[in-house]
Amino acid sequence: MSPIYIDQNEILKRYKPIDAHTHKGIQGHALIIAGSYGKIGAAVLASKGSLRTGCGLVTAFVPKCGYQIVQIAIPEAMVLTDVEKKYLSAIAFDIKPQAVGIGPGMGQEEPTQKALHEFLITNNIPLVVDADALNILSKNRSWLTLLPSKTILTPHPKELERLIGEWDSEEDKFEKTIAFSLHYDVIVVMKGAPTHIIDAETVYRNTTGNAALATAGSGDVLTGIITSLLAQSYEPIDAAILGVYLHGLTADIALPETGYQSFLASDIILTIGKAYLSLENLE
Ligand SMILES: NC(=O)C1=CN([C@@H]2O[C@H](COP(=O)(O)OP(=O)(O)OC[C@H]3O[C@@H](n4cnc5c(N)ncnc54)[C@H](OP(=O)(O)O)[C@@H]3O)[C@@H](O)[C@H]2O)[C@@H](O)CC1
Ligand SMILES: Nc1ncnc2c1ncn2[C@@H]1O[C@H](COP(=O)(O)OP(=O)(O)O)[C@@H](O)[C@H]1O
């Protein structure tokens, strides 16, 4: 297994600069399905990640308790609510998003598990699956076959272990993840230091990012970023690659100002602009 390094060259092959004549109606609509009582912040962080990466419209689908929180935290986002107050129980919407990001802060209540199952049965919108949605799939493995082809899964190491089982070496971990990617026809973003992306037998290794990212919510922001790129018609593998690269680049750019310790997931969101500008300067 020799990885393809995700560096400036790889990014410039994939990055699509903004068309001067674009408008919000064609810049993609991302739907973030996330949050539960005490973890609405995860939905906020993911939705902001989507908005800051060029998505024309972003809707957050949250339990009722998240309504005011999201509306006040992000006036740019639209909000749909579940019938339940504290957790998701029935995922229904009358909008037409081009991509859905599901899972951050969602919890694993029984009704939430059922809601995910029912959503997956009918859904054919390109999908990013993270956090508790991954944990629910690990508990209900037959539902993995319901994922659309090239769905992007973004597990951290513990979530990966729940999905593929324990590994006894780094090599074994990659073999198991490649087998998983082939079996379910999905892309696996193996978050870590560094992050690897597995698309069938191809392994990509990210070159940006640092330990400043070891902070609550940084994965939630990544979910929003990748969902946004997917909604903007990037191919799933390109959305995963560009998303992971930009996410890491924000930490590299911010580090001289924040140091490792004071960097927050919100700083990823605040630094995405500089990360994009650095891509434009490379062209
Ligand atoms: N503001 C909000 O609303 C926030 C909401 N959030 C939401 O909370 C939910 C629970 O998410 P979660 O990831 O904290 O719980 P969980 O899956 O049990 O994993 C924890 C265990 O995994 C491991 N581990 C993790 N990273 C690792 C690494 N790099 N390298 C190695 N190991 C690593 C580590 O295990 P250990 O090493 O301790 O055995 C750790 O104890 C989820 O929905 C999320 O979106 C959060 O995003 C926070 C902000
Ligand atoms: N030491 C590190 N170096 C580089 N990246 C890191 C490091 N620690 C964490 N990250 C990145 O931060 C993110 C953490 O995601 P995750 O564990 O899902 O956080 P959360 O669930 O709190 O949002 C991943 O993108 C991961 O690659």
Ligand SMILES: [Mg+2]
């Ligand atoms: Mg996470």
